[in-house]
Amino acid sequence: MKSRLISKGYWNFKKELMLLFKILFLCIILCFIGCKEKSNKEIVTSNRSLEAFNLNKYINDCKSQLEISVPKLTDLSKHPRLIETDSIEWKEVPNDRLVWTSGFYPGILWYMYNITKEEKWKREAIKRTEVFEDFKTITEHHDIGFMMFPAYGNGYEIGGKKEYKDILITSANSLASRFNPNVGTIKSWSNKMHPRWQQHITIIDNMLNLELLFWAAKNGGDKSLYNIAVTHAETTMKNHFRPDYTSWHVLEYDTITGKVLNKHTKQGYADNSRWSRGQAWGIYGYTMVYRETRDKKFLDFAQKITDKYLSLLPEDMVPAWDFDVQNNPKEEKDASAAAIVASALLDLSTFVKNKVDQERYYQAALKMIKSLGSDKYSAVGKADSFLLHSTGAKSLGHEIDVALIYADYYYIEALSRLKNLYKNQ
Numbered sequence: 001m002k003s004r005l006i007s008k009g010y011w012n013f014k015k016e017l018m019l020l021f022k023i024l025f026l027c028i029i030l031c032f033i034g035c036k037e038k039s040n041k042e043i044v045t046s047n048r049s050l051e052a053f054n055l056n057k058y059i060n061d062c063k064s065q066l067e068i069s070v071p072k073l074t075d076l077s078k079h080p081r082l083i084e085t086d087s088i089e090w091k092e093v094p095n096d097r098l099v100w101t102s103g104f105y106p107g108i109l110w111y112m113y114n115i116t117k118e119e120k121w122k123r124e125a126i127k128r129t130e131v132f133e134d135f136k137t138i139t140e141h142h143d144i145g146f147m148m149f150p151a152y153g154n155g156y157e158i159g160g161k162k163e164y165k166d167i168l169i170t171s172a173n174s175l176a177s178r179f180n181p182n183v184g185t186i187k188s189w190s191n192k193m194h195p196r197w198q199q200h201i202t203i204i205d206n207m208l209n210l211e212l213l214f215w216a217a218k219n220g221g222d223k224s225l226y227n228i229a230v231t232h233a234e235t236t237m238k239n240h241f242r243p244d245y246t247s248w249h250v251l252e253y254d255t256i257t258g259k260v261l262n263k264h265t266k267q268g269y270a271d272n273s274r275w276s277r278g279q280a281w282g283i284y285g286y287t288m289v290y291r292e293t294r295d296k297k298f299l300d301f302a303q304k305i306t307d308k309y310l311s312l313l314p315e316d317m318v319p320a321w322d323f324d325v326q327n328n329p330k331e332e333k334d335a336s337a338a339a340i341v342a343s344a345l346l347d348l349s350t351f352v353k354n355k356v357d358q359e360r361y362y363q364a365a366l367k368m369i370k371s372l373g374s375d376k377y378s379a380v381g382k383a384d385s386f387l388l389h390s391t392g393a394k395s396l397g398h399e400i401d402v403a404l405i406y407a408d409y410y411y412i413e414a415l416s417r418l419k420n421l422y423k424n425q
């Protein structure tokens, strides 16, 4: 009797186990079908949204804004920098060796020429590029890349201005003169201008300047320029990011030993906070470094810091000026960070091999552009820029909730990249 009971219990247990296996198997099959359908659906959705996305509307908005601003900005010794919150016209600042933003307006005009092929934009771009040729000898800070590449680099690549080559190579050599081999990075700022730090200062923004070095190494400049750019990117990757892939703004290194002395901020909310535009420079920088080197470690890193950034974004895809103040709805937005990242993601979406990632980055870029071009952020009918609601340096008390020239530059670069993607499809 006892053994019959045991044997009956055994058979019941076996039946239940079989049933459990069957259910588990069914779940796995359903999950597999579901995932496959999802990725197919995502791709189909993107093709549909490509057709539905009215790129010409965004381009025409920029064009009409430039038709308004160009005739007003007649003093070529200056460039537009910002539009104050209560103003509609650009505030101009002198094209000065110490001002990092001279290249963006000519850069915008080069992109408009690239998009429309209308000669008038090329003429304007040339006029506003060639006024600061002598900046090619700047060695006082790292911003020479920001200043020269959007103007002369785009002039060479888009405008066919081959005579700009020597200017770009000289500029790259000037930038490279700030490289410190003990540290493995370019010194971004002078201690005199930024006395909080006494030794070698490198800021995350510096990643953007590497594009000038890569370009020069490829176009007749010294090959060591390439190595400097790669070493800077590697050192920054090692030291400038937290374990969760968010970036510090300012690092101070020991000039002689290369040891990291301090991790601080200048434009973020606090030394340890996550300044949004800093993360954006990192995303743009590492995507560009991968483009120039094809070294997979840079692509992996670009994806990690991008995924972190995307995970922190609010619904409208435009971050507050620092991720650590974002919970307070009164804190101002930084549309410039969104424009920088939108442009970078269009590039990144073409580099990643996995279709789901391609789609994810492409769709995120599209969502950012749609948001920036919407009534909430667009300056159309309100002011002379393309975009409103950027924040340059709230912690220093200036450029808070304004239009910024570099927000417009990266926005039109994103539109130009999108147009190329359309063409290639």
Ligand code: GLY
Pocket (backbone or CB within 6 Å): 100, 205, 267, 277, 392
């Ligand atoms: N220096 C670049 C920036 O303010 O983001």
